[in-house]
Amino acid sequence: xxxxxxxxxxxxxGSSKGLGKACALRLAAEGAHVVVCARGEEELHRTAEEIxxxxxxxxxxxxSDWSRLDDIRRTVTATVxxxxxxxxxxxxxxxxxxxxxxxxxxETWQQGFDLILLSAVRMYREVIPHMRKQGWGRIVNxxxxxxxxxxxxxxxxxxxxxxxVSLVKTISRALAKENILINTVCPGPFRTQRSERLLANQxxxxxxPLDDVLAEWVHDIPTGxxxxxxxxxxxxxxxxxxxxxxxxxxxxxxxxxAVRGML
Numbered sequence: 001x002x003x004x005x006x007x008x009x010x011x012x013x014g015s016s017k018g019l020g021k022a023c024a025l026r027l028a029a030e031g032a033h034v035v036v037c038a039r040g041e042e043e044l045h046r047t048a049e050e051i052x053x054x055x056x057x058x059x060x061x062x063x064s065d066w067s068r069l070d071d072i073r074r075t076v077t078a079t080v081x082x083x084x085x086x087x088x089x090x091x092x093x094x095x096x097x098x099x100x101x102x103x104x105x106x107e108t109w110q111q112g113f114d115l116i117l118l119s120a121v122r123m124y125r126e127v128i129p130h131m132r133k134q135g136w137g138r139i140v141n142x143x144x145x146x147x148x149x150x151x152x153x154x155x156x157x158x159x160x161x162x163x164x165v166s167l168v169k170t171i172s173r174a175l176a177k178e179n180i181l182i183n184t185v186c187p188g189p190f191r192t193q194r195s196e197r198l199l200a201n202q203x204x205x206x207x208x209p210l211d212d213v214l215a216e217w218v219h220d221i222p223t224g225x226x227x228x229x230x231x232x233x234x235x236x237x238x239x240x241x242x243x244x245x246x247x248x249x250x251x252x253x254x255x256x257x258a259v260r261g262m263l
Contacts, residue, residue: 003241006031010088010240011079011127013037013066013119016044018192019142020092022229025050026237028057032088035060035079058083066093067114069122076126086130088240091120091164092142095194096156098201104155112156117163124171128180137180138240141168142232145188145255148263153202165251172249181248183239188255189217190227223256 010027014020016038024034028051036051038044041063048061062078064071079086096112097104120141131137143161150158165184172182189195199217203210218225232254238244239252253259 001243003030003237003243005088005237005241008032008087008240009035009079009083009085010090011035011037011075011086012090012092013123014092014094014142015090016040016047018094018194019187019190019229019232020090020094021047022233023090023092023142023236024059025054026230026233027088027090027240028055028059030237030241031057033058033060033083035062035075035082037062037064037066037075039063039065066119066123067111072119072122072126076123076130080130085134086127087134087137089123089127089137089139090142090236090240091123091139093119095144095154096160098153098198099155100153101155109156112160116157116160117167120164120167124167128175131180132178135179137175137178139168139180139182140236140239141165141182141184142236143184143186143251145186145253145259147184147186147251148253148261149259153205154198168251169249176248181239181244183244183247183249184251185232185235185239186251186253186255187227187232188221188253188258190229190232192229195226221256221258225256227254227256 010032012024015024015036024036028034044061048059051059060082062075064075093115146158147161147165168182203213
């Protein structure tokens, strides 16, 4: 399927590794110009070079922390200075620290809010005016199945990612009239460095061997395995294309069937 996004300009958060990197690689393979962003500068530049080498795409690397307003504005300014437009935003900031309700002080709650929810509010404010100028835009948020089925040990993710989903649903109707579509994808367990850290954290807290904890995770996934980052990237690439021109305001889980709820 030709997604017809060649020449589009896409900003992808958290794209030095994991799910964000997979999205950047996939969009670049479709011919989009990609702006990769992450806090770790060295790893980010390595990823940018890998994308250039594998796809031949034009890539801009902007080291940035999207929990900081100045970094968000700098990302958008650098993108417009380089490419003259913004067509696509993949809002992805990684995850906040794991923990249960009584484990976390106010400072950690504030960090989670800034990283997940406030970063989305700020980034939308910065990119949507550029999308309005051209009468076309696509925003996809990478959140988590915790918005549909909370995990006891991921209280910050549970709370603030639901806020992003509510924000998306609230503004999607007005944006659709301007041909700006906004959706959320909710990955379950995927094979990334973050999932490896969460597995290790759970193994340490429970005293169980790591292989046993992994087996427990996979046991609840009907497909019998964790997802691969490329699988999520394929969904994101579809949603940012004109092939998904009648889809907005949705929350789509990609979890191998693990969430038991009907909605």
